[in-house]
Amino acid sequence: MESLYKLYSNSLYNYGSKFTNDQDLIKECIQELFVTLWTRRAHLSEPANVRNYLFKAFRLSLFKKGNMIQKQVRYEEAEHYAFHASITIEDEIIIGEDNAALQSRLQATLEQLTARQREAIFLKFYEGLNYEEIAEVMDISVKGAYKVMGRAIDALRDKLDHNDFLILLALFSSKLFR
Structure with a gap:
């Protein structure tokens, strides 16, 4: 349990910080997730993918604790469902005064995406999850994960000029191959 905590706690914290600023x-x-896993370990089966299981269980716990889920309200329709994605642009990629202006444009464009789109982008490009894993974590179908990601990419392409879009894709690619 300790090795699982050490391996995943930072990623879970980073993921949670995209939903809320309440550290x-x-x-x-x-903490509650790992305590629950420990106390219920005799009753739990081994999940197919531990990382996905932890992300999904953490996400559900965070929503319940933060009163972010209401019964029978779809996530897409819930105004209080807020997923905040942020971009860090490394100095090696963009040099000079344009860095701040570009970062501002990219951040503003990301904020125009829906919360689900930002979450899918984060899971895909920052956590490196595949579409099946994204679907599992977000509790949607694999087809739904493709649709959310496709719509996010289309929206980014529409809202950004060609050069900014290419820079954003390069940044996302560098996150995948780090």
Whole structure:
């Protein structure tokens, strides 16, 4: 259990920080997740993918604790469902004064995406999950994961000029191959 905690706690914290700025809530949910796993270990079966299981369980715990889920309300329709994606642009990629202006444009464009689209982008490009894993974590179908990602990429392409879009794709690619 300790090795699982050490391996995944930072990623879970990073993921949780995209939903809320409440650091205590994030830490509490991570702690509660691992305590629950420990106390219920005799009753749990081994998941097919431990990372996906932890992300999904953490996400659900965070939503419940943060009163972010209401019964019978679809995530896409919930105004309080907020997933905040952020971009860090490394100095090696963009040099000079244009860096701040570009970062501002890219961030503003990401903020125009829906919360589900930002979450899918984060899971794909920052956590390196494949579409099946994204679907599992977000509790949607694999087809739905492709649709959310496709719509996010289309929206980014529409909202950014060609050069900014290419830079954003390069940044996403560098996240995949780090």
